[in-house]
């Protein structure tokens with residue numbers, strides 16, 4: 001049942017030239033005529049097909065990548081680094097094609113897709129630089145009887161599974177450190193957005209990555225895929241980004257062969273605005289933390305807590321700004337908010353709004369879908385949201401800002417930490433002592449202080465609690481693909 005309340009407001013349509021350019025990029029990928037269909041979420045139209053691989057084909061891909069693993073691991077770090085540098089250059093050179101492809105298959109506004117190209121390629125550059133620093137150290141044993149030499153070796157074949165919300169960045173954040181460490185790779189992109197992965201990997205091969213070393217396996221049966229590949233003894237590592245329930249299933253499957261596991265899972269980020277915050281910075285930071293990627297971000301602000309002294313003014317200004325946001329196709333000239341990934345997601349937004357209103361929330365902006373084609377939902381502000389409403393406990397993953405008022409620091413920290421998730425949190429205050437004290441007590445892996453977009457390739461991204469295991473980005477992201485070994489050298 002489509003429960004979305006419909007509005008006839010005019011949505012911005014795609015610029016035909018941009019559509020034609022993305023069509024040309026898609027045509028050059030030479031996808032099959034049948035297989036998994038890929039749709040444009042701003043129109044619902046089919047734009048391409050990619051191969052629908054069987055578990056047997058996935059195992060064959062594991063075999064091909066594995067066959068190249070040893071020789072890649074033996075290459076010098078400098079050799080691997082120079083190929084990664086070249087990949088980075090090609091990604092930048094094809095940045096516009098990538099951005100339009102991302103926008104076309106995922107729906108985000110072109111300006112944001114360009115931002116993702118910058119963010120996604122930053123990981124390739126970062127790990128090209130990290131590749132030449134494989135780590136390791138030397139120490140003398142405390143009793144003087146031995147020298148201990150610690151080395152880092154590639155962990156082995158890595159299976160990488162990515163979500164649809166950042167089709168480039170989620171792939172490069174895994175592929176680049178895996179290749180830098182010396183690991184072969186099998187990557188399974190999300191069914192909704194596989195084209196960007198195929199394109200980026202094609203450029204990696206052009207840059208000099210051996211063709212078989214990096215295998216893309218798209219499939220409509222991801223459960224059969226993971227069942228098969230995670231049971232294969234040649235696989236040594238799983239890195240997954242996606243929802244917590246799927247992460248749990250994969251951890252169970254990974255336990256059979258005791259795989260190194262990195263899990264970047266769901267979030268329910270609290271965003272705290274104190275009375276003494278710089279008002280404009282807090283508003284802008286909240287808009288970014290909430291509406292970046294159409295709210296479809298694991299670190300998106302889910303619960304917005306505003307201190308009572310400024311809450312009325314803050315809520316009405318946020319609603320005013322949300323109401324001004326232009327909604328439309330990602331490939332339009334000026335949309336700031338694109339469609340949701342599919343119709344189910346748009347229907348889900350309507351259900352969340354109805355549920356919140358049913359428990360006493362006040363609707364200040366949006367709250368509706370659109371009668372036009374595509375999976376759009378208006379930027380929405382709800383005030384006085386009940387803590388038991390679904391928007392408070394579930395990951396919203398859409399453009400709904402849910403506001404609740406608080407009185408003091410102690411109270412808001414109790415609320416903020418009252419969740420099984422622990423990915424990101426945000427604090428807005430001009431008192432730096434308070435900012436750091438609150439950040440220290442937030443049970444999250446990431447804290448944005450006076451800003452709404454904390455991600456950076458140089459920072460160790462990841463969560464605590466049920467938001468995951470391991471880190472991506474920074475030097476920590478390379479360690480996820482390395483095994484630590486030591487040699488004990490006797491000094492008799």
Ligand code: NAD
Nearest residue numbers: 162163164189190222223226242243246264265266267298
């Ligand atoms: P999802 O868990 O449904 O799917 C993620 C990927 O896993 C997709 O490629 C999907 O095909 C695959 N998959 C699903 N079931 C599988 C199975 N049984 N075996 C193997 N693969 C399987 O998540 P999604 O809807 O694509 O993405 C949204 C979720 O991802 C949100 O919960 C979001 O918070 C999370 N996410 C987390 C981060 C992070 O860094 N922590 C980043 C982006 C998204």
